[in-house]
Amino acid sequence: MRHMWEVLRFEFVHQFRRRAYLFTTFLLPVLVVVGLLGIQAFLNYQASRERESGGEEQTEETFTGKLGYVDHSGLFESPGLFGSMLIRYPDEEAALDAMRAGEVDSVYVIAADYLDTGNVTRYIRSVSINSMQGDSFFQAFLMDRLLQGVDRDLALRLRSDIVIVEHQVAASGEAAVARSEDSSFVLVYVFALLLAISIFFSGGYLMSSVIGEKESRMMEIILSSVRPLPLLAGKVLASGLLGLIQIVAWVVVAMWGLGQLGAIIPSLSDLAVAPEMLVWVLLYFIGGYLMFAGAYAAVGAIAPSMREGPQMAVIFTLPAMLPYYFLAIFAETPNAALPVALSLFPVTAPVGMVMRMMVTTVPTWQLLLGLALLLLAAVGAIWLAGRLFRVQVLLAGHLPRWRDIPQLVRER
Template sequence: MLNFNHLWLVFHYELRRQVGRRGYLFMTLGIPLIAFVLLFGYKVITDMNAANAPQEQQAQQDDGANFAQAIRSAGYVDFSGLFPAPGANSILTRYDDETAARAALEAGTIDAYYIISADYLESGEVTMVLPSMEFGAMVTGDAPIEQLIFDTLGADINPALLLRLRTPTSTVIEVDTARATQDGDSVERNFGADFGMVYIFALALMLGVFTTNGYLMQSVIDEKESRLIEILISSIRPTELLAGKILALGLLGLLQIVVWLGALIGLAATAQQLGITGTFLNNLALPWATLPLILLFFVLGYLFFAAAYGMIGALSNSMQEGPQYAVIFTLPAAIPLYFIGLFIDAPNDTLAVVLSLVPITAPMAMVQRLVITAVPALEIIISVLLLLALDIFMMWMAGKLFRVQSLLAGQLPKLRDIPKLLRG
């Protein structure tokens, strides 16, 4: 039986020790503060851009007017024979040869002239000749000859059809933004908000679980290296030591998640209050109904990794060894994060469902599904039971390995020695 007085002493000691870590304080409080600073900075920049917009728009209009006035009159030489003399109201003048057009340009009668090639219908080649490098004329200078060509070649075409040919498409982009719910209904989706929700919750879960359990592993290894573990083991049982550490760091992990969730709510409220648009916060809809389930999967995921990291800490002799073996558990657990696009597009797809049922990937995969879709109750129950069974097994293994001979051993046990430790 556990001695709860001993467990409380370990819990209280670890809580005071770990809560003052600079890394933990930065992760818990520093990241939300940085997020608020970035939000206010975004507001300041958008306000400055909005204030400068009228001046930029007026400058663009003035530039446009200058461009339009760049060519007041022009000539053309038609070697194709397709384009007769234009009407009296046109700014274009037809010349029989390039010599006459060049003379008019040099005399200042016209601002530019065009040479229509003999094989225009095949090549579409038209050369524009300017007296100098004038940017306005270069940008809008082809408009007069284009109008002549269009009016001449389209003279026998229905005006409505001709107008449609001038503007062949008026494209409206529409994305299928509905996703099926558990009842078969569809709800409107915002991909920016969905991505933000999935990424934030998955990242929060990963950082919360891995960071606090990393502290657990480091705590055990530090106590082994400093020989403090020998004093502790003489007073309390190894399982009491492990349980106290797990409870303390689990509480810190939950506190971290709650602070981040509060910061997210505060960011969304601040963005709305300040009238900030163009961010995923504008369409953020927190999954209040599934939040208890999300916290449940955080706890179950934490217990699994706490047992795993506790075992690694007990079997390792230095912080160089521990993280190398922790990768065995962390890499598979992070697999759902690599498929974040799949979870957003098809959260009830076969791969997403399988990953949410496999115990080691279930915490992150199920959270990614819960924040954006209605997960069938049966899948949630199966996932919870499988993960709980794995947690119990891992805790049993941790209790067996987290014993005096493991904590005091001077070298890492070999794989063939681990079954003996479990039986003993």
Template sequence: MSILSLIIKREFIAKVRNKSFIVMTFLSPLLFVAIAVFVGYLSSMKADVKQIAIHDETGLFANEFKNSDEYHYQNVSAIDVKILKDSITNHYYEGLLYIPKVDDTKELSSKIQFISNDSPSLSFVSQLENIVAKKLTKANFEKAKLDTVAIKNAEAKVNISLAKSSGEESLKGLNEIKIAIGGAFGYLIMMFIIIYGNMVMRSVIEEKTNRIIEIIISSVKPFQLMMGKIIGTSLAGILQFIIWAIIGLSIMFVASSVFGVHTGPTAGVSPEMMKAAQSEMGGTFALYLKELWSLPITTLVLSFIVYFIGGYFLYSSFYAAIGAAVDNETDSQQFLLPIIMPLILGVYIGFFTVMNDPHGTIATVFSMIPLTSPIVMLMRIPFGVPIWQLLLSMAILFGTFFFVVWFAAKIYRVGILMYGKKPTYKELFKWLKY
């Protein structure tokens, strides 16, 4: 058995036998379920009803405000404004909508005030403004002797249908669905890189701190040791994800069979409601299914595996080099930010650029840059990517990986034997020349 395979086996066994690894492997799914249940419970709880006082000196708007689950409106126009302000100070009312009496309704649009101790939400203020604006608009129409009924009937509602150049019917919201699918794969890769890249770095720091590395390096090349740690840790991470998937599917199956909980897109929907939805939107639902099945699912899954391997190995090389250069995790923080920033940038590029322009210059360029391609390219694939771009991106990613491994091994070779000194970027550059 080769030295590299022995190192991989050692790292894998050391990780899976670790108590924290075993505990978190079986405890994490339960924590995720508990958090999901808790979030669902919180979302089902109704918020405290907020009392809003309305002092309307014009007498035109008080009856326009309707109660909701969150806000209750009370017409207190007969009470003095000063008394109402005291009530707000004493927290009896959440706020006071003060509508003064003016001679001209044009002045009223800038004279209305909402008085409260705390600043209200933007959506709530916008809701108040819309109610007042509709009433003022109607009053202006009546003042101009315009037929408001005729105006309302004359309002046109436009529903633009979508179609492809081939003549097939298309649907709205497909871009959002595609970016959600690609984003899920990209985000999974990012989390895996951060979590298990840190595990590689901690492993190197631990062996360096315990001086075990001095014994190991006497019979193993630094490059072999670094690659063994990267591959062994990745295998342990893959095993952990497989266990999580099995536990998650088992919990879903038990919940479905024992408690009668339906999982999937039809969960919580009665058969009668499903039949009604199918009869009313059967055609639309079928089109959505057709569009989803037309996505390059095989290409997406295979690309996920390739980008997962390439992206993880690329970033783990950086993490291993950092672990060799420092003596503790505190000193590593100055080097981690430049590594994490491209991952965050890839997520932002994906959600804010790919969705609107998946084949544009920005999306295409960042899907070729190896530090962001594992995330951006996976978000582009559901929109359809030319095969030459996909192959070129993968080639650049793995080519960069081999280059990074080469210079990371140089840093690793020198850094694992350096103690008691915080390295700088200048010193790391010098190590590359040794």
């Protein structure tokens, strides 16, 4: 126990002070946020300049041109509030002349039977984005006029878009709430990536610390004082602690950064991560870390040098990122068979489950089952590492043959 703490303390202090760790943990997110703030400041500056030059405030859409209209229905005599951008002409001829003269960008002609058919004819000079935006602007004008005298709240409701909250009903009958798609995509991407990177970084530290001790020939000196298992435990805990600090630092910065981003991309501004979800994320991080730590330590034990280690680790890092390849499926149908399977299977669970958690409310039984399987796999991986973390392997100086590994695991 004492040895484990000594190893833990030394490894933690030693790794914590590494420039690469300090940079990726603290400086990198700060740089990202500074970059985001820079973008925001630039956008604010641009917007304020536009306002200064544009002068007046714009109604509805960001439509900038002027429109002409001719009313045959008798329903839209005055442009009303829309007058700054709408000009009414008595007939088509006058309107088209004005358009040719460049007074207006396009001309809408409201048919006499508009109320029955909704027919409106549009004349344009050339096809442009502006003319399309004009359509919705003009529709807003029609709506506004038609709703004159209608109850204010009712008018407001009729003018607004509907708000869709998607409920997907699983086979079990439980309903899951899905959030809007734009924002979930970003969240899924950011959180799952942070989690995976942090797990692989911490596991990587662990592996390089084991291989480094072999390469620097410290291993034999250490082993003359410490048994392999307390050494393994101390290293696993130290790297885990470093990873935890890293992910907490990143999450804090990421949440704040997303808030800042929200000002730039409006659909992000309504994002909020519930605290209980963070607890689950943390649990999956710990489970995922322990499992991959075991795997990394096992690789560290058998890999003779830094060259082989990362190559061998690909065996499990590549499948672990599998949910990433199905990012679209996870974001759109988080409760389909594939995302559910990948979020329960231990190797892909840390990334897969977190990805699902971000876009849907995962049923509690799935969260528990996934975590239980993950912890079971973690115990298995640590056990395997413990079997390989032995003197013959650690001091061997060469890579054991694949067919010898089962025997090494079984040996006394």
